[in-house]
Amino acid sequence: xxxxxxxxxxxxxxxxxxxxxxxxxxxxxxxxxxxxxxxxxxxxxxxxxxxxxxxxxxxxxxxxxxxxxxxxxxxxxxxxxxxxxxxxxxxxxxxxxxxxxxxxxxxxxxxxxxxxxxxxxxxxxxxxxxxxxxxxxxxxxxxxxxxxxxxxxxxxxxxxxxxxxxxxxxxxxxxxxxxxxxxxxxxxxxxxxxxxxxxxxxxxxxxxxxxxxxxxxxxxxxxxxxxxxxxxxxxxxxxxxxxxxxxxxxxxxxxxxxxxxx
Amino acid sequence: xxxxxxxxxxxxxxxxxxxxxxxxxxxxxxxxxxxxxxxxxxxxxxxxxxxxxxxxxxxxxxxxxxxxxxxxxxxxxxxxxxxxxxxxxxxxxxxxxxxxxxxxxxxxxxxxxxxxxxxxxxxxxxxxxxxxxxxxxxxxxxxxxxxxxxxxxxxxxxxxxxxxxxxxxxxxxxxxxxxxxxxxxxxxxxxxxxxxxxxxxxxxxxxxxxxxxxxxxxxxxxxxxxxxxxxxxxxxxxxxxxxxxxxxxxxxxxxxxxxxxxxxx
Numbered sequence: 001x002x003x004x005x006x007x008x009x010x011x012x013x014x015x016x017x018x019x020x021x022x023x024x025x026x027x028x029x030x031x032x033x034x035x036x037x038x039x040x041x042x043x044x045x046x047x048x049x050x051x052x053x054x055x056x057x058x059x060x061x062x063x064x065x066x067x068x069x070x071x072x073x074x075x076x077x078x079x080x081x082x083x084x085x086x087x088x089x090x091x092x093x094x095x096x097x098x099x100x101x102x103x104x105x106x107x108x109x110x111x112x113x114x115x116x117x118x119x120x121x122x123x124x125x126x127x128x129x130x131x132x133x134x135x136x137x138x139x140x141x142x143x144x145x146x147x148x149x150x151x152x153x154x155x156x157x158x159x160x161x162x163x164x165x166x167x168x169x170x171x172x173x174x175x176x177x178x179x180x181x182x183x184x185x186x187x188x189x190x191x192x193x194x195x196x197x198x199x200x201x202x203x204x205x206x207x208x209x210x211x212x213x214x215x216x217x218x219x220x221x222x223x224x225x226x227x228x229x230x231x232x233x234x235x236x237x238x239x240x241x242x243x244x245x246x247x248x249x250x251x252x253x254x255x256x257x258x259x260x261x262x
Numbered sequence: 263x264x265x266x267x268x269x270x271x272x273x274x275x276x277x278x279x280x281x282x283x284x285x286x287x288x289x290x291x292x293x294x295x296x297x298x299x300x301x302x303x304x305x306x307x308x309x310x311x312x313x314x315x316x317x318x319x320x321x322x323x324x325x326x327x328x329x330x331x332x333x334x335x336x337x338x339x340x341x342x343x344x345x346x347x348x349x350x351x352x353x354x355x356x357x358x359x360x361x362x363x364x365x366x367x368x369x370x371x372x373x374x375x376x377x378x379x380x381x382x383x384x385x386x387x388x389x390x391x392x393x394x395x396x397x398x399x400x401x402x403x404x405x406x407x408x409x410x411x412x413x414x415x416x417x418x419x420x421x422x423x424x425x426x427x428x429x430x431x432x433x434x435x436x437x438x439x440x441x442x443x444x445x446x447x448x449x450x451x452x453x454x455x456x457x458x459x460x461x462x463x464x465x466x467x468x469x470x471x472x473x474x475x476x477x478x479x480x481x482x483x484x485x486x487x488x489x490x491x492x493x494x495x496x497x498x499x500x501x502x503x504x505x506x507x508x509x510x511x512x513x514x515x516x517x518x519x520x521x522x523x524x525x526x527x
Binding site for chain 1: 436460
């Protein structure tokens with residue numbers, strides 16, 4: 001365990017050095033990212049000029065939701081390696097990882113993790129959540145914060161394991177990067193309260209691509225909104241479902257992989 | 263000149279056919295944003311006590327036109343990266359050794375690719391527009407839409423080219439490009455129609471070139487611009503194109519003098 005932790009820390013330090021080598025660009029990127037996140041503030045403040053709330057969500061609550069969405073994107077960057085799995089497989093780099101005495105997933109995800117971007121997004125997310133709470137009268141208690149955090153982390157895990165399942169199919173199908181990128185395009189939905197959409201849409205984003213767990217549910221918990229009945233069971237079931245599916249697909253794919261590194 | 267352009271068109275067509283599957287798959291994700299904004303605005307329309315100046319159908323058409331324009335200017339959006347890569351990677355030397363004026367070559371390359379894309383995109387978009395009745399009922403509007411589309415392409419290309427040319431002096435200009443993309447997202451009307459913004463932001467966007475990228479073409483298509491407004495608006499757009507071109511010519515002229523290709527002894 002200590003050895004794996006040391007390897008992960010080494011990967012993180014390498015990634016940090018790579019991303020900070022251009023100093024001016026690094027500081028510009030912080031400014032750029034702050035501006036990027038302000039797009040959401042501009043969008044909602046413009047839309048809510050015409051209506052006090054959006055489907056029962058006030059401006060502050062929508063900002064909290066967007067902050068959580070950015071925080072989730074930052075955490076999701078830990079799984080960035082899935083997007084490149086097919087290309088690395090084609091180049092034979094997976095063989096290199098399989099030959100090493102470290103778990104494949106640690107090597108795959110560790111080598112590709114953009115640490116600076118992840119930290120930037122997580123910090124920005126937290127700042128935006130703070131800004132959101134300045135405009136909402138409700139202040140969450142510790143219990144709600146803990147539940148929201150667990151749901152958020154579980155949701156990020158479930159969504160990314162889902163993407164990982166598709167990425168792992170590269171062992172059989174070859175190029176799956178396009179499908180993974182296609183799935184990323186649906187992330188747009190996590191910026192909006194999914195309660196405002198029709199029930200078929202909500203169903204898709206609860207079970208198939210559980211984006212509802214990584215923004216809407218945690219935001220509802222933090223802002224004191226009433227969640228749908230049985231949300232705790234749904235959350236646990238979705239996470240277990242994707243964990244089992246991922247474990248099964250990973251084993252199947254690795255067993256069927258025929259190469260020098262296997 | 264026209265012979266060279268046709269040759270470029272042929273190359274771009276061959277290139278486009280090689281990646282046609284990827285281009286087609288992009289269409290699958292296009293309705294996502296349209297679906298979201300129509301749902302969001304639909305809810306706002308139902309609850310808003312004040313008029314937004316747009317009907318829900320107009321909002322749908324607005325974002326539909328944005329998707330179409332987006333397909334047309336797609337290649338121009340990548341110019342900053344290409345120029346940065348050519349300058350920092352040393353590939354610019356290949357162009358300098360040939361009787362080619364690099365910025366013009368890039369423009370014609372991207373324009374030919376955009377022309378191919380706009381034709382192919384129209385084949386998919388026009389039937390949808392006809393079925394959902396999102397076509398303009400006046401053919402003059404379509405004629406006026408074409409120059410707006412061309413200005414949108416030129417403005418995008420020149421913003422990107424000018425940023426890319428700064429790579430002669432700066433090591434990395436990609437974050438600057440991202441900043442321009444985000445400014446573009448707000449001030450071009452991509453995020454939300456500019457008319458819905460607070461008045462100070464509308465005034466600011468009126469003085470900048472970004473509005474010509476999405477907002478003006480979409481407004482022309484929707485018939486939101488009066489006949490008397492179109493000529494002054496287009497003149498301002500052309501003025502920005504002239505200014506951007508002049509700036510690119512100057513940057514390129516001095517940049518090449520500053521250029522130091524790596525490699526050799």
